[in-house]
Amino acid sequence: MAQIALxxxxxxxxxxxxxxxxxATALLLIDLFIPANQKxxxxxxxxxxxxxxxxxxxxxxxxxxxxNAVAFGSSTLIVNSIILFATAISILxxxxxxxxxxxxxxxxxxxxxxxxGGMLLLAQGASLITLFLxxxxxxxALYILTAIAYxxxxxxxxxxxxxxxxxxxxxxLVFGIALTFGATGSLVLSEIATRIPVTGIxxxxxxxxxxxxxxxxxxxxxxxxxxxxxPDVYQGAPTSITSFMAVGSKVAGFIAIIALVxxxxxxxQVITPVLMGIAVLTMLVGSIVAINQTSLKRMLAYSSISHxxxxxxGVLGSxxxxxxRAPIFYLAAYTxxxxxxxxxxxxxxxxxxRDLTLADLTGLWTRNPWLTGIMALALxxxxxxxPTVGFLGKFLVISAVWQSGYxxxxxxxxxxxxxxxxxxxxxxxxxxxxxxxxxxxxxDARSSLALLIVAVGIIAxxxxxxxxxxxxxxxx
Amino acid sequence: xxxxxxxSARSLQRTIAWIVSIANAALVVYALTAMQPxxxxxxxxxxxxxxxxxxxxxxxxxxxxxxxxxxxTLLTPLAxxxxxxxxxxxxxxxxLILVLSASLIGAFVATDLLLFYVFFELTLVPTAVLxxxxxSGDAKAAAIKFFVYPFIxxxxxxxxIAGLVINHYQQTGLMTFDSVILSGAVLNGTLVxxxxxERALFAxxxxxxxxxxxxxxxxxxxxxxxxxxxxxxxxxxAGILLKIGAYGMLRFALPFFPHAAVWAAPAIGxxxxxxxxxxxxxxxxxxxxxxxxxxxxxxxxxxVMLGIYSQTVEGVTxxxxxxxxxxxxTGALFLIVGILAAQRGSRNRDDFSGVWLxxxxxxxxxxxxxxxxxxxxxxxxxxGEFLSMQGAWLAPQLGxxxxxxxxxxxxxxxxxxxxxxxxxxxxxxxxxxxxxxxSTGELAVLGLLIVAMIVIGLYPNIITSISNASVTDLVxxxxxxxx
Numbered sequence: 001m002a003q004i005a006l007x008x009x010x011x012x013x014x015x016x017x018x019x020x021x022x023x024a025t026a027l028l029l030i031d032l033f034i035p036a037n038q039k040x041x042x043x044x045x046x047x048x049x050x051x052x053x054x055x056x057x058x059x060x061x062x063x064x065x066x067x068n069a070v071a072f073g074s075s076t077l078i079v080n081s082i083i084l085f086a087t088a089i090s091i092l093x094x095x096x097x098x099x100x101x102x103x104x105x106x107x108x109x110x111x112x113x114x115x116x117g118g119m120l121l122l123a124q125g126a127s128l129i130t131l132f133l134x135x136x137x138x139x140x141a142l143y144i145l146t147a148i149a150y151x152x153x154x155x156x157x158x159x160x161x162x163x164x165x166x167x168x169x170x171x172x173l174v175f176g177i178a179l180t181f182g183a184t185g186s187l188v189l190s191e192i193a194t195r196i197p198v199t200g201i202x203x204x205x206x207x208x209x210x211x212x213x214x215x216x217x218x219x220x221x222x223x224x225x226x227x228x229x230x231p232d233v234y235q236g237a238p239t240s241i242t243s244f245m246a247v248g249s250k251v252a253g254f255i256a257i258i259a260l261v262x263x264x265x266x267x268x269q270v271i272t273p274v275l276m277g278i279a280v281l282t283m284l285v286g287s288i289v290a291i292n293q294t295s296l297k298r299m300l301a302y303s304s305i306s307h308x309x310x311x312x313x314g315v316l317g318s319x320x321x322x323x324x325r326a327p328i329f330y331l332a333a334y335t336x337x338x339x340x341x342x343x344x345x346x347x348x349x350x351x352x353x354r355d356l357t358l359a360d361l362t363g364l365w366t367r368n369p370w371l372t373g374i375m376a377l378a379l380x381x382x383x384x385x386x387p388t389v390g391f392l393g394k395f396l397v398i399s400a401v402w403q404s405g406y407x408x409x410x411x412x413x414x415x416x417x418x419x420x421x422x423x424x425x426x427x428x429x430x431x432x433x434x435x436x437x438x439x440x441x442x443x444d445a446r447s448s449l450a451l452l453i454v455a456v457g458i459i460a461x462x463x464x465x466x467x468x469x470x471x472x473x474x475x476x
Numbered sequence: 477x478x479x480x481x482x483x484s485a486r487s488l489q490r491t492i493a494w495i496v497s498i499a500n501a502a503l504v505v506y507a508l509t510a511m512q513p514x515x516x517x518x519x520x521x522x523x524x525x526x527x528x529x530x531x532x533x534x535x536x537x538x539x540x541x542x543x544x545x546x547x548x549t550l551l552t553p554l555a556x557x558x559x560x561x562x563x564x565x566x567x568x569x570x571x572l573i574l575v576l577s578a579s580l581i582g583a584f585v586a587t588d589l590l591l592f593y594v595f596f597e598l599t600l601v602p603t604a605v606l607x608x609x610x611x612s613g614d615a616k617a618a619a620i621k622f623f624v625y626p627f628i629x630x631x632x633x634x635x636x637i638a639g640l641v642i643n644h645y646q647q648t649g650l651m652t653f654d655s656v657i658l659s660g661a662v663l664n665g666t667l668v669x670x671x672x673x674e675r676a677l678f679a680x681x682x683x684x685x686x687x688x689x690x691x692x693x694x695x696x697x698x699x700x701x702x703x704x705x706x707x708x709x710x711x712x713x714a715g716i717l718l719k720i721g722a723y724g725m726l727r728f729a730l731p732f733f734p735h736a737a738v739w740a741a742p743a744i745g746x747x748x749x750x751x752x753x754x755x756x757x758x759x760x761x762x763x764x765x766x767x768x769x770x771x772x773x774x775x776x777x778x779x780v781m782l783g784i785y786s787q788t789v790e791g792v793t794x795x796x797x798x799x800x801x802x803x804x805x806t807g808a809l810f811l812i813v814g815i816l817a818a819q820r821g822s823r824n825r826d827d828f829s830g831v832w833l834x835x836x837x838x839x840x841x842x843x844x845x846x847x848x849x850x851x852x853x854x855x856x857x858x859x860g861e862f863l864s865m866q867g868a869w870l871a872p873q874l875g876x877x878x879x880x881x882x883x884x885x886x887x888x889x890x891x892x893x894x895x896x897x898x899x900x901x902x903x904x905x906x907x908x909x910x911x912x913x914x915s916t917g918e919l920a921v922l923g924l925l926i927v928a929m930i931v932i933g934l935y936p937n938i939i940t941s942i943s944n945a946s947v948t949d950l951v952x953x954x955x956x957x958x959x
Contacts, residue, residue, distance in 0.1 A: 365568075365609065385601065385627075386594035395590070396529075399638040403646075407639065414635040418628040425604070425623045432608040433616040 007067035014070055015060040016053045016080055017120045023049030024113035031106035039104045043095035046109035047088055050116065054084040064126055068188040071126040075324055079123045079255050082332050083248055087116045089339050090244035092450035097240045097346045100444075101353065103149045111148075112244060115141035119252035128177045128187045128213075131256050135173065135220065138252060139166045142245050146237040152353060158236025165219060165229040173216025179209030189263045196267050207270055213260060214271070220253035223312060224282040227305045231293075234301035239349060242297060243342030246304050247335045254311050254331060258324065261315055275316055276409060282309030283416035290423050294357045296345050299423060300338070303382055306420055307334050310397050313413055317401035326393075326400035329465065333381065333393035336461065340378035340454040344371055347447055361427055363436035371441065372431045374455045381458050383424035384417050389462040503549075517587060517656070525591075530641075530651035535585040539946030543796060543939060544584040544723055547803045552577040554807055557921055558814050559706075568609060576602040583720050589637055589653040589728065596688075596720055597630055611704040618704035625697040629687035636680030640732060643669060659731035663953050671735070678736035681729040682744075688721030689777050692751040702770040719799045722780045726792065726950070730784070734954050741785040741873040748785070749878055751778035752885035760892040763824050765813045768896060769806055772849065775889060776802040782882060783864030786874055787954045791867015792947045793940055797932065798860030800939065804932075805849045805857060808925040812842050815914045816900070825896050830905030835913040839901045841922045846897050848929045850890045856932035861886060 011018065027049070031042050057077050064071045091112060098104040118138030125131040143166060147159025181187055183206035184195040197203040215226065222230040234242045261268050261275075286306025293299040311334070314327035348356055348364075348371070365372045381390030394417060402410040443451070461467055517536030525531045537545065555573055579602070582595035600623050608619040637653070644658060644667050645651045652658070661667035669677065687694040730737045752775050759771035776798055783795030815838070816831070817823045832839035844855070851857035865882055868874045913919070931938060 380601065383627075384631075386597050391594070391597075395634060395638065398635055399529075399642060402635075402638045403642045410635050410638060411632075414631045418631045421627045421631070422620070422624050425627070426620050429604060429608040429616050429619045429623070432605050433611070433619070 008065070010061055010063060010065040012059070012061035013063050013065040013072045014124070015056050016084070017070070017117060017124065019049060019053040019056055020113055020117040020120060023052075024110050024117060027113065028107075028110045031110065034106060039106050039109075040095050040099065042106040042109050043091055046113055047091045049113060050084050050088045050091065054081060054088065057081055057084075064190075068190065069127045069130045070121075070124050072124055075328065076124055078328060079251065079331075080120055082251055082328075082335050083116060083119045083123065086244065086247040086251070086335050086339060087112060089343075089450045089454060090240060090247075092446045093243060093339075093343055093346055094238075094240035096444040096447040097349070098238060100351045101149070101238070101349075102351075103152075103238065105148065108145065108148055111141045111145050115145065115244070115248065119248050122252040123255045125256065125259065126189050128180065128189070128192075131259070132170075132173060132177060134252065135216070135256070136170060138249055139170065139220070142166075142241075142249060145241045146233060146245070148241065149238045149353075154236040154353075154355075155238060158233045161229055161236075162233045169216045169219030169226070171216075172212045172219070176209045176212030176214075176216060179205050179212065181209075183209060189259060193263045193265060196264070210260065210264065210271060211274075214257065214275070217253050217257050217260075218278070221250050221257070221308050221311075222305050223278050223308055224285045224305065227282070227285070227308075230305055231298045231301040234304075235295060235297045235355060239297065239342055239346040243339055243346070246300070246342065247338050250304065250308065250311075251331045251335060254308075254315065254327065257312070258315050258327065272316055275312060276406065279309045279312040279316065280409070280412050280416075282306065282312065283413060284309075284419070287416045287420035290420065293423070294359070296356045296358065296360070296427070297342075299358075299427070300341055300345075303420065303424075304334075304338065306416060307382075309416065310394065310413065313401050313409060314397040317397065317404045317406065317409075326396040329396050330393040332461065333389040336454050336457045337378050337381040337388075337390055340374055340451065340458060341382065343447065343451050343454065344375040344378065347371060347441055347443055347451070350441055358427060358430055360438070361430040362434040364431040366435055367438065367440040371443075371451075374451050375431060376428055377455055377458050379424045379428045381462070383421045387459065387462045389458050389465075392462055392465055520587070525588075531590050531653055532588045533591060534588040534654060535582075535591075536587045537585060539943035540726065540796060540950070541584045541723070543800055543943060544719060545581055547719070547800055548577060548580045548584065551803055551807055554811065554921065554925075557917075558811055569606070572602040572606050572609075576606070580720065584723065587655050589641070589655050589658065591653070592655070592724075592728070593630070593634060593637060596684075596724070597627070599720065600626060607701055607705055610706045612706065615704040618701045621697045622701040625694075626684070626687050629684035629694070632680040633684035634680075636677040639673070639677050639680075643667065643673070655728060655731075659953070662732055662734065663956065669733070674733050675736045675739065678729060678733035678740065681724070681733070682740070685721040685724045685729060686747075688724070689781065690721065690774060691747050691777060691781055692754050692774070693747075695751070695755070695774050698774065699767050699770045703764060703767050705766075719803065722777060722784065722795065722799055725781070726784050726795065730787065730954055731950065737785070737954070738787070738873055741787070741871070744785050745782060745868065745874045745878050748778045748781035749881045749885075751775065751781070752882055753888065756885050756888035756892060760888065760895070762892075763826055765816075765823050765825050765896060765900075766810070768825075768892065769809050769813065772809075772889065772893070773802060773806050775885060776806070778885065779861050779864045779882065782868045782874070782878060783860075786864070786867035786871035787951060788867040788870050789944075789948055789951050790863050791871060792951055793943065794860050794863025794865070794867055796860075796943055796947070797856070797936060797939055798864055801848070801856045801860045801929075801932070804925055804928055805845060808845045808922060808929075809849065811918075811922065811925075812838075812845065815918055816911065819911050820909070825899050828900040828911065829903040830901070831911045832901040833905040834910040837919060838911075838913055838922075841919065841926060842901065843897065844926050845922070845929070846893045848926075848933070850893055851886050854930070854933050856929045856936075859933060859936045 027042060027045055034041050057080055060072050062073050091109060094108060098108060115138050118134045118141065121130055121134030121137065125134055143159055143163045146162050147156050149155035180192065183197055183202045184192045186192050186195060197206050218226040234246065237245065283306050286302045286309060290299050290302035293302060311327050311330050314330050318324050318326055345356055348360065377388060381388035384390045384394035398410045398413055517538050520536035522532055522534040525533045552573065559569060576599060579595045579598040583592055583599060586592035586595055604619045604623040607622055608616055611618060640658065641653055644661060648661065648666055690698050755771040755774040759768045762768040762771065780795045780798045783791040783798065813823060816828060820827055848855040848857045851861045865879045869876050869879045
């Protein structure tokens with residue numbers, strides 16, 4: 001009987017993934033022995049694991065392992081660092097806010113670690129199966145997290161919606177993978193790239209498969225027209241989870257899209273026009289619909305849709321000389337900015353469950369000047385006003401797109417960001433005008449620390465963009 | 477050197493604000509005396525910022541922007557002075573004025589295009605927040621409009637910047653935002669833009685600067701913002717610092733796109749003339765003196781545009797002097813309206829009469845300021861407007877017909893300002909609550925401003941001796957290009 005040959009594994013390539021999954025598993029057990037009112041210990045342990053994985057990044061080996069299923073490289077290192085950073089900040093947020101609202105459970109942190117593991121798998125995935133596993137792991141953990149505020153109807157509803165839509169998206173993805181496999185006979189991205197059929201039914205099957213996979217990921221990163229779930233889920237989920245979801249799953253989803261587009265190489269031009277159209281629609285729909293929102297979380301949800309359009313544009317603009325700098329920098333900017341914005345909203349909610357509206361920002365300046373300052377930074381960064389990180393992201397995307405020869409796309413992007421400025425500025429100036437009789441909010445040390453880090457990041461990375469590379473590569 | 481001392485003033489105390497603003501002014505005066513009357517940038521500082529896309533922190537002064545910096549640094553203490561009795565939000569006010577002043581100076585001295593853009597946009601934030609926090613009436617709506625309208629324009633400029641830089645990169649292999657290199661490349665023909673592309677890129681710059689300036693029909697954000705700001709005029713004085721629109725036209729839009737600028741000049745000249753006449757007519761009908769003054773500002777800026785787009789030495793010098801005048805004179809007028817409003821609690825000109833009888837010194841100083849604004853010879857307003865119109869007359873792309881209409885604008889400005897003056901200062905003084913003389917300090921500040929107006933009026937050489945070399949260089953390069 002023939003022996004099954006197990007592929008050799010270079011554990012140093014998957015070091016970060018191992019740390020995250022290992023500690024998630026261990027933490028699930030440890031959590032059983034932590035009393036219900038001491039769950040911040042679980043949070044602390046999860047935070048430690050995340051930071052450990054973050055620090056381990058530069059010590060990982062570059063290369064491909066596990067039969068070409070998982071890879072690691074310099075851009076992966078940056079993406080992984082962004083994801084782990086977002087997780088660490090989200091854990092700090094969650095442990096403060098969920099405790100205040102009385103919905104803290106140990107599982108939350110385990111699930112956040114598992115979702116993070118899924119994101120890392122997506123970022124490091126070198127085969128279609130890995131991408132699928134990563135996406136599913138990420139999604140399933142997030143379905144539960146969305147609904148974790150158990151007695152709250154809104155949270156349950158959001159979780160259910162997310163589950164149904166997510167399952168739908170996953171269906172597209174699997175079908176796409178199957179077609180691609182059928183057309184090329186391989187699941188490994190680097191092999192598929194050399195076997196793209198040039199004619200015949202295989203070619204149609206192949207591009208149908210690619211299209212379906214892009215639809216699957218499109219749900220995850222909420223590209224128009226696959227975005228309908230986003231506002232409802234963002235609004236219903238506990239805010240600390242929303243920020244985690246908004247940031248992490250978008251970064252991971254886009255990395256997968258980038259992997260697919262890169263795999264296509266020169267053949268990407270077949271789908272580029274369609275993706276351009278989707279990017280334009282996404283930017284415009286996100287920016288225009290957001291104008292009409294009064295709920296802050298819904299507004300940020302539409303804003304995140306609009307930003308997804310920008311990232312997609314950056315991906316398409318990067319196929320040539322510029323490299324992936326524009327979309328990856330944009331994702332980093334998006335991460336810092338959204339963590340700050342959702343973080344402030346979460347602090348403002350305090351122990352209430354109410355969905356905050358624009359009116360709740362009125363007069364914030366007079367009662368919480370520091371919070372106002374951080375929110376102002378976040379909103380300016382979302383609008384792309386210098387010297388914040390959002391401005392540089394926007395500029396890099398616009399110039400990358402122009403450089404690739406899509407001048408009109410650059411101009412439309414300028415249009416979309418002009419539209420979007422309105423609602424950011426409206427929220428910004430609401431904070432500075434009028435007065436309020438609402439009480440001053442007090443900040444827990446964890447939230448303060450997390451907010452301080454992201455606020456400094458918005459300015460520091462905006463002024464010193466190379467610091468992202470420097471931090472991610474520190475120690476290597 | 478000068479650049480950002482103000483930005484370091486994180487302290488919220490008014491004393492610190494005063495010290496910083498005066499120290500800044502002293503530095504500028506030093507720079508002015510140390511300036512060589514040559515073309516090109518002096519006091520250059522350049523630091524690599526984001527080297528892989530060629531972005532630098534590069535600043536420098538030449539004969540043109542040094543005057544803008546002088547204006548900004550001298551008006552900053554004036555704005556602080558106007559707000560001295562304001563009690564609410566004292567600390568945020570001073571911090572915001574300093575941030576505004578720092579970003580303005582940054583925008584004026586930046587020679588790197590993207591750095592300019594960064595400061596250009598940054599000026600919006602403190603001003604909008606000032607309007608929202610200190611404004612009256614529907615201040616929030618005014619502040620949103622104040623922010624969003626210019627922001628829309630500048631986003632298109634950002635796209636144009638990207639386009640310009642990328643075309644330069646594709647043609648020369650050098651990725652840079654350095655405005656000296658870029659305009660040099662346009663001048664010596666290493667960067668050649670397709671005609672339509674050049675016009676499109678120019679349109680992006682023009683839109684941003686025209687909204688910011690503002691000229692008709694892009695002006696609607698300005699009067700609304702000024703109607704909602706506090707009556708003491710402090711924010712308005714800060715607001716008239718916003719000469720970056722006109723400055724940007726001169727410094728960036730023209731040298732980068734000389735052919736498109738000549739092509740568009742007649743149309744822009746028409747807009748400028750409409751600006752002059754339209755705002756003068758609207759100002760005539762205003763009862764709120766602050767709104768009246770804001771239309772007067774728009775009217776002045778019409779002359780500035782006319783001078784700039786004449787692309788002659790006379791016109792550009794006239795535009796430069798008019799920008800300085802508009803800052804000095806309108807700044808003084810805002811201060812006067814602030815003083816009146818503080819005593820009466822109203823800015824409506826119908827609520828005043830016979831101020832001259834009870835406050836003759838104040839009345840005299842106001843009259844001189846009004847004359848300066850109208851353009852009576854011997855005062856500063858005359859020099860700037862005369863040179864702008866002379867430039868427009870000489871310019872082949874404009875010509876005398878523009879000047880004929882612009883002159884009507886001057887007549888109208890005499891009409892609305894003298895009417896306001898007659899109503900407020902002449903006639904019978906009311907029985908009770910008569911306006912009394914303002915404090916010695918207020919009179920002294922007004923007096924200083926008037927001295928500056930007279931000096932520029934009698935001896936404009938004080939400006940042109942420093943600016944002439946830079947202006948001549950600029951105009952020569954434009955003319956060499958547009959042949």
